[in-house]
Amino acid sequence: MPEDSDTDTGQNAATQRNAYERVVRNAATIVYRFHRFADEALARGADIRAAMTDPNQTQVTGTFTINAVQVAFKADFAAFDFNGDGHLEGSGNAHTEPVALRVWADRGSGYQPYFCALVTKRPTTANLGTGSVYAKPSTANASVPESVQLFVDYDRTQDDHKWNLAHVSGRVHPNYTILNGSARVDLRANVGGILEKTVRASAAFASNPYGFQTYQGSVHCQLGGTFALLSAQATATTGQVSFTDKCVNLTTHELATGGQCDSFDTQDMVFLDIPIGGETTFPAAFPATPTF
Numbered sequence: 001m002p003e004d005s006d007t008d009t010g011q012n013a014a015t016q017r018n019a020y021e022r023v024v025r026n027a028a029t030i031v032y033r034f035h036r037f038a039d040e041a042l043a044r045g046a047d048i049r050a051a052m053t054d055p056n057q058t059q060v061t062g063t064f065t066i067n068a069v070q071v072a073f074k075a076d077f078a079a080f081d082f083n084g085d086g087h088l089e090g091s092g093n094a095h096t097e098p099v100a101l102r103v104w105a106d107r108g109s110g111y112q113p114y115f116c117a118l119v120t121k122r123p124t125t126a127n128l129g130t131g132s133v134y135a136k137p138s139t140a141n142a143s144v145p146e147s148v149q150l151f152v153d154y155d156r157t158q159d160d161h162k163w164n165l166a167h168v169s170g171r172v173h174p175n176y177t178i179l180n181g182s183a184r185v186d187l188r189a190n191v192g193g194i195l196e197k198t199v200r201a202s203a204a205f206a207s208n209p210y211g212f213q214t215y216q217g218s219v220h221c222q223l224g225g226t227f228a229l230l231s232a233q234a235t236a237t238t239g240q241v242s243f244t245d246k247c248v249n250l251t252t253h254e255l256a257t258g259g260q261c262d263s264f265d266t267q268d269m270v271f272l273d274i275p276i277g278g279e280t281t282f283p284a285a286f287p288a289t290p291t292f
Contacts, residue, residue, distance in 0.1 A: 020230055020246065021253045022210045027201040027217050031183045033172040037137045037150055044103065044115070044140070048075050055095055059292050064105065064140055071140045072106040073114065074290040081285040082118040082132070089118050097122060098131075104290045105140040114139040116286045121157055128156035134282050145171040149280040162187045167279035168203075177206040180275040186268040195223040198268035202275075211237040216271040220264055226250055227260040231269060245269075 044064055051062030060075040079090035079100050090100020098120045105114040115135035123129045133152045137144040147170030154164045165184045171177045181203030188196050202216040217232035228250050234241040247261035248254065 020248045022241070024219055024228065024230070024248075024250070024253075026208070026210060026212065026215060027183075027199050027219050029173055029176060030168070030178070030181060030201045030203065031185060031199050033168075033176070037135065037144065037148060037168075037172075040137060040141065044073075048073070048101075048103070049094075052094065056093060058093055066141050067143060069107070069142070072111075073103055073140070074111060074292065075101060075103045076291050077101055078291065080116075080283070082116070082283055084283060084285075102286050102291070107140065107142060111290050112136075112139045113282055113286055113288060116283065127162075128154070130155040130157055134280065134286070136282070147171050147177070151280045160189045167275055169277075169280050175207070175209045177208075179204040179206050180277045180279070182272045182275050182279075184268075184272060188265060188268075190222075190263075190265055196265050197221060197223060200268070200272050202272040204274055212241075213237065214274060216274065218269040218271060220261075220266060220269055221250070222264070227256050229261040229264050229266065229269070231271070233271070 047062065047064050048060055051060050058077045060077075062073055062075075064071040064073055077090070077092065077094045077100060079088040079092050080102065081087060082089040082100060090098055093099075094101075098118055099122060100116075100118050102116040103114045104111040106112070113136060115133055117131055117133040119129060119131035121129040121131070131154060134150070135152070136149050138146045138148060149169050151167045152164060153166075156162045156164075163184065163186045166182065168178055168181045168183060181201065183201045184199075186198045188198075190196055198218060198220045200218045203212075204214050205212050213235045215232070215234040217230070217234070219228050219230055221228040226249060228248055230246045230248055231244045232241055245261075245266075247256040249256050
């Protein structure tokens with residue numbers, strides 16, 4: 001029987017539970033890993049600010065401490081062509097929006113590109129702002145696989161809708177290697193003030209523990225809730241996974257048939273396209289060696 005059958009007895013019920021669990025775990029692993037890598041790169045911004053002796057300086061040299069290792073860095077706030085449209089983006093300094101930034105790191109074998117960003121709204125005590133970041137985490141952190149590279153777009157300024165979107169490639173987990181992938185998290189407040197989260201992921205895999213070759217999935221839930229709405233389609237070495245709008249108990253991984261997901265806001269459930277490749281490549285205006 002196909003994995004999207006609603007039969008809830010015997011072997012097919014176990015197959016269903018396995019499919020639902022795979023969808024949740026697959027999406028959660030990809031999103032968790034991209035958040036971890038992105039958060040690490042963004043956290044380096046505090047180190048750069050600490051190394052600045054003058055708020056007007058446009059070039060900064062300093063040191064990151066990563067896993068007890070001292071990593072030299074150089075940061076340049078000069079405007080540059082971030083999006084490849086032939087125009088310079090950025091104000092040319094660290095305190096006027098939009099802020100453009102290119103950072104090189106040296107773990108001992110010479111400076112290499114680490115991350116670059118265009119911050120259109122700087123973080124405040126109220127929110128994390130908006131912007132876009134390219135990063136190769138292994139440049140500064142030897143514990144990250146060298147193949148990992150990412151691009152993150154984010155808007156965390158609105159109280160009723162915050163989101164992050166990432167394109168990811170490389171070995172993001174010991175058991176997951178992504179040829180080209182995307183992941184997105186949308187957080188919205190519903191009319192009752194309850195936060196609802198939609199987690200979406202799409203990928204073409206080189207390897208993963210479930211035998212997926214391609215995958216597109218959406219998981220929606222209320223924060224702190226017991227039930228999730230799942231949709232997925234995937235090709236796999238042992239067949240296919242395909243189901244839409246299944247309400248599942250997150251504890252038992254079984255179908256919930258009492259209308260527990262009927263009130264969910266499903267506007268963010270549309271599958272992400274599988275990237276075609278190249279989305280994580282650094283901009284051409286980010287040179288291999290520092291500008292100073």
